[in-house]
Amino acid sequence: xxLSADHPQKLAIRTTSLTLLIEFSVENFRSFRDRSTLSLxxxxxxxxxxxxxDTVTTTPSGLRLLRSAAIYGPNAGGKSNLVxxxxxxxxKVLHSTRLEWAEAGSSQPFLLDTTTxxxxxxxxxxxxx
Numbered sequence: 334x335x336l337s338a339d340h341p342q343k344l345a346i347r348t349t350s351l352t353l354l355i356e357f358s359v360e361n362f363r364s365f366r367d368r369s370t371l372s373l374x375x376x377x378x379x380x381x382x383x384x385x386x387d388t389v390t391t392t393p394s395g396l397r398l399l400r401s402a403a404i405y406g407p408n409a410g411g412k413s414n415l416v417x418x419x420x421x422x423x424x425k426v427l428h429s430t431r432l433e434w435a436e437a438g439s440s441q442p443f444l445l446d447t448t449t450x451x452x453x454x455x456x457x458x459x460x461x462x
Contacts, residue, residue, distance in 0.1 A: 352462055353373075353392070353398055353460060354373055354398075354458070354460050355372070355373060355374060355459040355460055356370055356371065356374070356457070356458070357370070357419060357457070357458055358371075358455075358456065358457040359415065359418040359422075359455065359457075360455040361442050361443050361449045361455055362414070362418050362441055362442065362443070362455075362456070364411045364443065365411060365414060365415075365418065365443060366443040366445070369411070371404070373399045373402055374396070374397065375388075375397035375398060375399050388400055398461075418456065421441065421454075421456075422458070440453050440454045442454055
């Protein structure tokens with residue numbers, strides 16, 4: 334525990350537990366027609382020396398997760414739309430209790446396929462608390 338600088342009379346309790354992102358999946362959103370997944374699970378290969386210590390964290394259950402990830406690819410490859418999908422899903426979750434937000438503009442579907450135009454976008458987040 335430590336004292337809050339803004340309100341020294343109040344205690345600010347901070348937890349040391351982490352929330353770790355394991356996977357984020359999106360489908361039928363902007364340029365993503367089919368399901369695409371960003372996974373932060375580390376590959377089974379191991380780097381020599383201490384490289385893994387700096388780049389991989391291991392959960393108590395033995396799951397190895399990357400501490401960071403890079404998204405790269407050609408122009409118009411979907412990099413920005415992946416970030417927009419994460420932002421869109423985040424906003425929907427944060428404002429889901431506001432009825433007007435939940436009902437308005439609830440999807441930005443893949444428009445180049447006539448079957449997906451009228452279907453909802455899909456998002457899935459797998460994380461560890």
